[in-house]
Amino acid sequence: MAKDSTTRASAGRSGATTPYRWMMTEVGAPLMREAFALPQPAPAEVVVEVAGCGVCHTDLGYYYDGVRTNHPLPLALGHEISGRVIAAGAEAEGWLGRAVIVPAVIPCGHCDACKRGKGTICPNQKMPGNDIQGGFASHVLVPAAGLCPVDETRLAEAGLTLADVSVVADAVTTPYQAVVQAGVGPGTLAIVIGVGGVGGYCVQVAAAFGATVVALDVDPVKLKAVARFGAARSIDVTKTDPKGLKKEIAAFAKERGLPAREWVVFECSGSAAGQTTAWSLLTHGGTLAVVGFTMDKVELRLSNLMAFHARALGNWGCPPDLYPGALDLVLEQRIALGPFVEHHPLDDINKVFAAAHAHELTRRAILIP
Incomplete structure (x- = not known):
């Protein structure tokens, strides 16, 4: 040249x-x-x-x-x-x-x-x-x-x-922006859905910002991995139903002295099942951060955002x-x-x-x- x-x-x-x-x-x-x-x-x-x-x-x-x-x-x-x-x-x-x-x-x-x-x-x-x-x-x-x-x-x-x-x-900067955008800090209960790839780093970033992190996945190998790198609780979602899952997280939050409201949910799986689970975990004042991508469609009741005074945030790059x-x-x-x-x-x-x-x-x- x-x-x-x-x-x-x-x-x-x-x-x-x-x-x-x-x-x-x-x-x-x-x-x-x-x-x-x-x-x-x-x-x-x-x-x-x-x-x-x-x-x-x-x-x-x-x-x-x-x-x-x-x-x-x-x-x-x-x-x-x-x-x-x-x-x-x-x-x-x-x-x-x-x-x-x-x-x-x-x-x-x-x-x-x-x-x-x-x-x-x-x-x-x-x-x-x-x-x-x-x-x-x-x-x-x-x-x-x-x-x-x-x-x-x-x-x-x-x-x-x-x-x-x-x-x-x-894989690191995308969840980094999601964590910054969602206002995560000490005292935040952060829930990460899908902890392979981007989700695994989302667990680590949220923990680095001071959050207590609950990791959700269908793969016990991935859950075991993030348990050593920032996840305070790891849950195999194949072993519980949506209502049971929310109750289990609520019990964990109470045990740790964390709020029952204003949870921050990071959907990183890029799957319809993950997005459905994320929506079911919305709380009053909660935040849903959509990090993963899928072409699949999901059916949801958008009025939950109004009723919970919650918010949903996109996250492009x-x-x-x-x-x-x-x-x-x-x-x-x-x-x-x-x-x-x-x-x-x-x-x-x-x-x-x-x-x-x-x-x-x-x-x-x-x-x-």
């Missing part, structure tokens, strides 16, 4: 391997590896050499369920990206050589919504693996706006690799300005990543997708180029 007034490249491994990415060509068809030429970054863009990219439930929704991507196929999926900046446009040269996390949702920073602090609803936002080519690749071209720098000294002290923190880009705080919790080891991630070669992407879709993985997969 030429070093000129528009684009500069840093020393590194960028020339060691022909750039490549794994492309989705149609729903359910095998992902195909293709070589591509490194793009020339525009003034406010950078090229990131990918260290790792996490496999998210959203990726599986695009691939298996036909959830529409904004960029037409073929498209490289993947929005949980960490790596190193190896080329930069003239306005982004300060990023050259730096280890970074790429935000899963990148606001433009200039529109009315962004100026009012509402970047998650920016109409010009870019999501890798949806609006632009994603991180299941050796390299990715992204806007420089919102990049989160990674202190590699602190990273090493925490016993983590740059690839490990790729999952901060969604996380503003880039919150990323450093979330990363700090990881580097301070108040959020554990290692026990909840596993590395796989990027070239095994088809096998990993199949295993994740079949619920054969107990940890979040990170694909390594």
Whole structure:
């Protein structure tokens, strides 16, 4: 790549391997590896050499369920990206050589919504693996706006690799925003439904903010895992009915001196059953935070929000300005990543997708180029 007034490249491994990415060509068809030429970054863009990219439930929704991507196929999926900046446009040269996390949702920073602090609803936002080519690749071209720098000294002290923190880009920051938005703090009873992936980190984030956390899932293995990382109570929802579940949580709240009202419920399962359970746990003054995504529909009585003077909050991505705080919790080891991630070669992407879709993985997969 030429070093000129528009684009500069840093020393590194960028020339060691022909750039490549794994492309989705149609729903359910095998992902195909293709070589591509490194793009020339525009003034406010950078090229990131990918260290790792996490496999998210959203990726599986695009691939298996036909959830529409904004960029037409073929498209490289993947929005949980960490790596190193190896080329930069003239306005982004300060990023050259730096280890970074790429935000899963990148606001433009200039529109009315962004100026009012509402970047998650920016109409010009870019999501890798949806609006632009994603991180299941050796390299990715992204806007420089919102990049989160990674202190590699602190990273090493925490016993983590740059690839490990790729999952901060969604699995950690999405529940982090949900916890911030819901106003969680000491004295809060937080209920997390679905504690694999995003939900497991939601348990840890809520606990780090001072909440007492009740974890709900159908998988005893996942419940056992989060019991060591922030969950004060773990409940297998297959062993109780909705009324019994609410009574059990209420008894636990009373035992811990926590309020019988104003519970905060985080729906992270991305399932119709999870959403139905979440709705059944609304209390007076309660908050329902919808973090998981499903195409399934549920039937509910919306008047419960009125009767309980409760609120329901959506949660799309996380503003880039919150990323450093979330990363700090990881580097301070108040959020554990290692026990909840596993590395796989990027070239095994088809096998990993199949295993994740079949619920054969107990940890979040990170694909390594």
